[in-house]
Amino acid sequence: MRPPIPPISPRKSQYGIDPSLVKKRVSELPGMTSVLLKELFPDLPEVIYPSERGIAAVRRATEEALKKVDMSMIKPEHSVNILASHHGFTLLGGEPYAEMLKTLKDVIQARTGCKNIRLRAGVGLRFRETEEYIKRYGLDKHFEGKAIGVAPIDEGIPIKTEIGTLYGIKKIYDADWIVHAHNSDVREVHFHRQVDRAVKPFGMSYARIETRSTYHQNLGPRAANFTARAIFDSPFVQSKFAFASFLTVTPNGIVGVDADNDLYALNDRITILGCRYYGKMMMLFGEIDECIAALDFPCPVVYVFSAGVIYANFAGANTDLYDLDMPLPAYTWYTEAFYGKNGKPLLGEIPSLNPAIKMCVHNYAWTGYPSAFFSEHIPTVVVGYEQAELFNRDPQNLNYMKHAVVAETTEAAMEFAYRVTGTRKVLIFDGAIGGINVSEPLAEFLLKKAPEVNERVESELLPKWLRQRGVDLLELKKCTA
Amino acid sequence: MKVVNLLALVDREKCRGCKTCERVCPVLAIKVVDRKAVVDAEKCRGCAACEQRCPYYAISMVKREEPVVVSVEVSAVDYTKVEELCRRAKLHPEQIICYCTATRAEEVAAAILQGASSPEDISLRTGVRTGCKVECIQPILRLLEVAGIKPEPPKGGWQWYGRTPTVWEIPDEVKKKYARRGFYFDEDIKLLDRVATAPLQERSDS
Numbered sequence: 303m304r305p306p307i308p309p310i311s312p313r314k315s316q317y318g319i320d321p322s323l324v325k326k327r328v329s330e331l332p333g334m335t336s337v338l339l340k341e342l343f344p345d346l347p348e349v350i351y352p353s354e355r356g357i358a359a360v361r362r363a364t365e366e367a368l369k370k371v372d373m374s375m376i377k378p379e380h381s382v383n384i385l386a387s388h389h390g391f392t393l394l395g396g397e398p399y400a401e402m403l404k405t406l407k408d409v410i411q412a413r414t415g416c417k418n419i420r421l422r423a424g425v426g427l428r429f430r431e432t433e434e435y436i437k438r439y440g441l442d443k444h445f446e447g448k449a450i451g452v453a454p455i456d457e458g459i460p461i462k463t464e465i466g467t468l469y470g471i472k473k474i475y476d477a478d479w480i481v482h483a484h485n486s487d488v489r490e491v492h493f494h495r496q497v498d499r500a501v502k503p504f505g506m507s508y509a510r511i512e513t514r515s516t517y518h519q520n521l522g523p524r525a526a527n528f529t530a531r532a533i534f535d536s537p538f539v540q541s542k543f544a545f546a547s548f549l550t551v552t553p554n555g556i557v558g559v560d561a562d563n564d565l566y567a568l569n570d571r572i573t574i575l576g577c578r579y580y581g582k583m584m585m586l587f588g589e590i591d592e593c594i595a596a597l598d599f600p601c602p603v604v605y606v607f608s609a610g611v612i613y614a615n616f617a618g619a620n621t622d623l624y625d626l627d628m629p630l631p632a633y634t635w636y637t638e639a640f641y642g643k644n645g646k647p648l649l650g651e652i653p654s655l656n657p658a659i660k661m662c663v664h665n666y667a668w669t670g671y672p673s674a675f676f677s678e679h680i681p682t683v684v685v686g687y688e689q690a691e692l693f694n695r696d697p698q699n700l701n702y703m704k705h706a707v708v709a710e711t712t713e714a715a716m717e718f719a720y721r722v723t724g725t726r727k728v729l730i731f732d733g734a735i736g737g738i739n740v741s742e743p744l745a746e747f748l749l750k751k752a753p754e755v756n757e758r759v760e761s762e763l764l765p766k767w768l769r770q771r772g773v774d775l776l777e778l779k780k781c782t783a
Numbered sequence: 784m785k786v787v788n789l790l791a792l793v794d795r796e797k798c799r800g801c802k803t804c805e806r807v808c809p810v811l812a813i814k815v816v817d818r819k820a821v822v823d824a825e826k827c828r829g830c831a832a833c834e835q836r837c838p839y840y841a842i843s844m845v846k847r848e849e850p851v852v853v854s855v856e857v858s859a860v861d862y863t864k865v866e867e868l869c870r871r872a873k874l875h876p877e878q879i880i881c882y883c884t885a886t887r888a889e890e891v892a893a894a895i896l897q898g899a900s901s902p903e904d905i906s907l908r909t910g911v912r913t914g915c916k917v918e919c920i921q922p923i924l925r926l927l928e929v930a931g932i933k934p935e936p937p938k939g940g941w942q943w944y945g946r947t948p949t950v951w952e953i954p955d956e957v958k959k960k961y962a963r964r965g966f967y968f969d970e971d972i973k974l975l976d977r978v979a980t981a982p983l984q985e986r987s988d989s
């Protein structure tokens with residue numbers, strides 16, 4: 303069996319415990335191994351990062367992708383906002399996304415003569431998160447002081463759309479042109495269901511609270527995605543939109559950069575990527591019959607990931623998140639909302655959280671996202687009193703520790719989990735690059751199951767998923783060719 | 784319901800009186816007086832919006848010595864009215880509308896029936912919108928609307944701007960135009976209707 307892959311290091315952040323308090327990573331414990339994703343799914347594309355070419359490969363891919371983009375609308379006297387989102391900075395250590403952002407500025411400046419190029423980086427529910435990244439990756443210097451983080455409670459701007467008025471963040475749109483700089487990593491499939499994934503930030507990290515609440519409370523679990531499209535299609539946003547540039551990502555790394563003046567064309571391409579490669583990982587994880595989920599990554603509980611699958615999606619892996627005929631995943635905010643006072647769902651057909659997760663060992667994960675639903679429904683052991691206290695001080699997580707217990711060390715937490723659950727299968731969400739860190743019994747299990755999952759997704763599920771999203775199957779054939 | 788265990792503390796040396804905190808506070812508990820921000824400790828719901836947005840890092844969140852429990856007693860009002868208000872807003876009374884505090888629609892409805900007439904007032908009484916500060920503004924506005932209350936956003940503030948569309952209001956031509964792109968409007972309407980009309984699990988007055 304292979305040795306474990308070094309996990310992503312803990313990061314200093316106001317949302318997590320000090321890295322010095324993370325004394326042990328779960329992958330360092332006895333019995334842990336790794337599986338390369340290419341061993342599971344040999345058809346995964348080759349990656350440009352990580353590779354021996356280093357970060358320069360991302361710069362080169364960005365420059366190459368931008369060659370086919372029309373920038374003639376940007377004049378030297380204009381202003382441009384490059385729009386970024388927090389999530390990109392959590393991918394493979396964050397450098398690839400930061401490098402794409404820097405390259406975008408350099409190319410736009412060189413091609414158009416425009417000098418007033420700013421970075422506006424939106425956030426999820428941790429309002430200073432991108433501020434931290436801007437400093438960490440030297441983006442403030444690269445953008446000559448014109449790089450800021452923006453939050454959904456900042457001053458807003460009304461945007462008239464086909465369905466009525468929605469609201470954006472004023473500073474996102476305070477330039478002549480906007481450039482949408484994002485990535486194709488799927489992350490919250492429970493929310494977006496891979497519908498208009500490329501458009502989502504217009505209804506989320508670039509949007510005000512009114513809009514985000516529309517998505518999560520007013521439209522329903524599948525109609526929600528229309529929020530972003532409504533904003534993006536509005537005459538106001540269309541009058542400012544120049545082009546989009548995306549890091550294209552698969553569970554095993556960065557496969558390239560895709561840029562286009564037509565966001566919907568780009569969206570169709572990344573829909574195929576997302577459904578095909580992440581779909582396989584999710585279906586494979588859905589096969590797991592029992593396990594201990596170990597969280598060990600510098601981001602909030604729901605977002606820690608393993609092979610591109612976030613914990614929130616593993617918690618729903620007992621259902622097919624890509625199947626739009628299924629209205630409610632086991633976890634999404636609509637589902638969480640629909641648990642009544644006796645602790646049971648209000649409708650009989652609401653699926654329970656993935657029963658394969660026998661226990662969650664929270665070795666290292668951040669605050670800044672309401673996560674009590676998870677500790678309430680999945681037995682959870684948090685490592686270290688400092689981490690427990692951090693959750694008790696987070697306005698979004700005042701109930702998290704109500705349901706979780708504390709272990710003093712990683713070893714003690716895992717011992718407890720082994721003893722109580724009786725399983726030796728461990729899936730570690732530590733962002734390992736190119737593979738997954740797991741216990742030996744789980745490695746064997748996954749290797750055995752993968753070929754069948756691969757076949758099922760290719761022949762049966764992928765065509766259905768794409769049909770449900772109106773994505774042309776011919777496009778898929780072109781990609782396959 | 785929220786157990787408020789934090790309090791905003793202003794460093795007067797660092798504060799430059801820019802009023803950002805005043806514009807984002809969901810309960811209007813912080814105000815700039817003589818060019819310095821001042822926190823009303825009784826009103827502060829410990830949401831950290833001000834701390835997270837102060838451009839000069841002049842605010843920190845400190846633990847309260849005595850946590851304050853903020854909640855509205857649902858059983859103190861006629862539950863038939865609570866239920867009616869929620870169902871008219873197309874919400875199930877037991878539906879959670881604030882994920883951070885696990886506050887249910889019935890508590891917000893009860894707050895309105897007890898006289899709360901603005902999102903600020905509702906947040907003050909129930910603690911909703913003082914966790915993530917993002918996701919629960921719309922159900923609050925929907926409940927106020929069906930109660931016949933039309934609140935005005937705080938003057939000069941960025942707390943909230945207005946109610947936005949619901950799935951029941953999506954025009955037919957929009958539904959038709961995008962029918963093949965995976966949005967499932969009509970199916971979601973059916974689902975949400977079924978949730979809103981589902982039986983109660985537990986009446987708060989029983």
Ligand code: SF4
Nearest residue numbers: 798799801802804837
């Ligand atoms: S946001 Fe900060 S600097 Fe501005 S008034 Fe408030 S405390 Fe003072």
Ligand code: SF4
Nearest residue numbers: 808827828830831833
């Ligand atoms: S309620 Fe929130 S925004 Fe208002 S003073 Fe307290 S912590 Fe600051």
